[in-house]
Amino acid sequence: MLNISKDSLSDKVSLEQYKSHDIAFHKRHFRAFNKFLYGFAILAVIILFLPWTQNVTGNGFVTTLTPDQRPQTVQSQIPGRIEKWYVREGDFVNAGDTILRISEIKTEYQDPLLVERTQQQADAKQGSAGSYRTKIQALTNQISALQQELQLKLEQGRNKVEQSKYKVRADSTDLIAIRNNFEIAQRQYDRVVELIQDGLKSRVDVEDKRTKQQEMQAKVIAQENKLLASRNDLINAQVELNRLRASYADKIAKAQSDRATAEGSLFQAQADVAKLENQTSSYRIRNSLYYVLAPQNGYINKAIKGGIGETFKEGEKLVGIMPADYDLAVETFVEPLDLPLIHLGEEVRVQFDGWPAIFFSGWPNASFGTYGGKVVAVETFITPENGKFRVLIAPDPQDHEWPENLRVGSGAYTIALLEDVPIWYEIWRQLNGFPPNYYQPDDKSDSKDKK
Incomplete structure (x- = not known):
């Protein structure tokens, strides 16, 4: 009852005459309910302290x-096109098993004999490097020969200079002796001239002494010319010695320059050989990358790139794999x-x-x-x-x-x-x-x- 109306039915209708009233409002129900409430309260308090x-x-x-x-994906290090699958989704693969085969899509790598031809280029460069080594050795031998020849020529030149010095020294000594003889002849001539004035010598003696004096004077002039020629020979020998040094220095410098050029060409050839061998190794490795292998034991989860002939870029995911262990x-x-x-x-x-x-x-x-x-x-x-x-x-x-x-x-x-x-x-x-x-x-x- 909502008791909205002011007329209350409880005052007009008595419920005591009904049997249900006696059952519902019996005092023993209140006692049982109160016991339940007390027990529940005590249980709740006990539970609060659990x-x-x-x-x-x-x-x-x-x-x-x-x-x-953890689950991983397998990628390709190079771009390519899928040619053939060797596994199915759910297959178990061991490490190193082939998952799929790809082909090349870049034109510069599509030559089937790319590795062999690059190796041939490397071999040719290696042969060129060997030729440069031979040339360097020949130039080294030539430089050694020139240096030895220079030493011999210099020794000859020095000997010639020494000979010229000795000749100059000898000619100088002879000139001094001849000049002494000329002075003696001159004094003898002067004394004969004085004696002839005193009437002690004849004219024949004067002519004889004059002739001898003139001969000695001629010898002095000839010896001076000879000494001058010897000095010129000494100067020429010294000049020739310097010319030999300059000439062979130029020859040796030219040979050394040619050797340096050959060495530079050798280094360039060696660099080209190393570069070509590097390319050859890279091409071999690239050829091995045409087969995508399983990195470890596991199960193929999903083929991310599935179609035959489908192209992909390097590093693009191809297939997912779940490790077995x-x-x-x-x-x-x-x-x-x-x-x-x-x-x-x-x-x-x-x-x-x-x-x-x-x-x-x-x-x-x-x-x-x-x-x-x-x-x-x-x-x-x-x-x-x-x-x-x-x-x-x-x-x-x-x-x-x-x-x-x-x-x-x-x-x-x-x-x-x-x-x-x-x-x-x-x-x-x-x-x-x-x-x-x-x-x-x-x-x-x-x-x-x-x-």
């Missing part, structure tokens, strides 16, 4: 423990407010998608269907996509093993277990929006105390 495990939850997915065990882990994300509560080695409970579980976040011992894990890595930089920090969790070796059929990429729900607090405290914290209690694990606190 322990509750604080936790940090996060959503993530299953991944692998190390980067080389891997160690499972869970990649989860936590709020920045909860990051200080996550430590390496922290115990975590994980619930996987597809595996039924009954989970009580505050009573982990009463949970069923969850698996144990430990934190092995905490990212130090926030993930821009979701504004959270990434945490990597590995299986706990002391807990039971994770499901065998668990696959990489499956969803996971993680709960990091923190301190045990009363339920009333947790309710109060949740109502006020406070973070969980900040704490340090026991091993870290002990290590700090030791320090």
Whole structure:
């Protein structure tokens, strides 16, 4: 009854005559209800003081423990065109197995004899380098011969100079002797002239002395000419010696210049040989890249480029592969407010998608269907996509093993277990929006105390 009208039916109609009134309003029902309320209140108070495990939850997915065990794509280092597939999606391949064959699309590499012709060019350059080596050796021998010949010529020139010096010295001595004889003849002539005036000598004696004096004078002039010629010969010998030095220096310098030119040509040929050999090796390696090989043992997930004759660029994804051997882990994300509560080695409970579980976040011992894990890595930089920090969790070796059929990429729900607090405290914290209690694990606190 809404009791909207001022006329109340309860005053006009009596319910006591009905049997249901006696059942509903019997005093024993009030006593039972009161006992229930008292018991519920006492139970609620007891529950408020039960322990509750604080936790940090996060959503993530299953991944692998190390980067080389995660799903990857296979790329080609060169652009090309797909010619043939050797595998199907889902096939198992070993490391080094051929996945597909590609062909060349760049015109400068399409010559089928490119490697052989480049090798021929390298061999020709190698032969040219050998010719330059022979020329350098010949020029070196020529320079050595010129230097030896120069030494002989210089020795001959020096000997000639010495001979000229000796001749000049001898002619000088002879000139002095002849001049002395001329002076003697001159004095004898003068005395004869004086004696003839005194009447002591005849004119014949005068003529004889004059003739002798003139002969000695002629000899003096002839010896002076001879001495002058000897000096000229000495000068010519010295000039010839200098000319030999200059002439052979020019010849040797020209031979050295030719040798330097040959050495430069040799270095250029060697550089060309190295360049061509490098190109040959690059072409051989490029030919080996026409077959795309499996980098490791695994399963072919998906052919990203599937058509025959389809072209692609270098570094473009061709096929996805999942490694066969891997160690499972869970990649989860936590709020920045909860990051200080996550430590390496922290115990975590994980619930996987597809595996039924009954989970009580505050009573982990009463949970069923969850698996144990430990934190092995905490990212130090926030993930821009979701504004959270990434945490990597590995299986706990002391807990039971994770499901065998668990696959990489499956969803996971993680709960990091923190301190045990009363339920009333947790309710109060949740109502006020406070973070969980900040704490340090026991091993870290002990290590700090030791320090």
